[in-house]
Amino acid sequence: MGPVGVTxxxxxxxxxxxxxxxxxxxxxxxxxxxAFDRSLVTEELAQMRYEASIxxxxxxxxxxxxxxxxxxxxxALASEDDEIKRIEAETLIIHGRDDQIIPLSNSLxxxxxxxxxxxxxxxxxxxxxxIEHAEEFARLVGDFLS
Numbered sequence: 357m358g359p360v361g362v363t364x365x366x367x368x369x370x371x372x373x374x375x376x377x378x379x380x381x382x383x384x385x386x387x388x389x390x391a392f393d394r395s396l397v398t399e400e401l402a403q404m405r406y407e408a409s410i411x412x413x414x415x416x417x418x419x420x421x422x423x424x425x426x427x428x429x430x431x432a433l434a435s436e437d438d439e440i441k442r443i444e445a446e447t448l449i450i451h452g453r454d455d456q457i458i459p460l461s462n463s464l465x466x467x468x469x470x471x472x473x474x475x476x477x478x479x480x481x482x483x484x485x486x487i488e489h490a491e492e493f494a495r496l497v498g499d500f501l502s
Contacts (some may be wrong), residue, residue: 357450357493358458363434364467366427369456369483374422374429376434378409392454394480435499440469446498447473452481 366367376386383406387397409415422429447470451463460477468473476496481488 357485358452358455359449359457359462359466360430360433361440362434362462363431364459364462364470366430367459370430370458371426373457375424375427376418378406378415378461380406383409389456390483391488392480392484393488396484396487399412404416430496437469440466441471443470444472446500449473449475449483450494450496451477451485452483452485452488453477453479455483457483460476 370390372388376382380402384397384402385401387392387402387405391397407419408464447466449463449466451460452456463475463477467473478485478489478492487492
């Protein structure tokens with residue numbers, strides 16, 4: 357869902373998420389970039405996520421995962437095309453058309469590289485397909501796994 361695995365230029369949304377520093381304003385802006393439907397980003401959700409981010413050790417651990425410059429972490433997470441082409445398993449790829457975190461082009465590239473893959477793109481959805489289209493997402497994943 358909203359996959360990495362191939363190289364791409366870091367998006368402003370991903371850079372913002374990986375570079376998050378705790379504040380209500382920053383968490384709200386980050387959550388807004390995850391959702392197409394901004395009504396999902398309530399004050400309660402922002403407060404809950406903010407409070408989780410200020411627990412002892414959380415910010416330090418998070419900041420240590422993807423320090424700047426962050427493009428290098430995308431490159432490190434990417435596999436070579438030849439490696440991806442060797443994937444023989446059936447592969448389900450799901451992406452939100454309006455994703456501001458991971459570009460849709462990643463999923464299109466994986467669809468092209470993985471012979472036994474299928475791609476489902478949800479309109480009116482950001483990086484939170486599993487939330488914004490929960491029932492259809494669960495059905496797709498359930499059907500794929502059964």
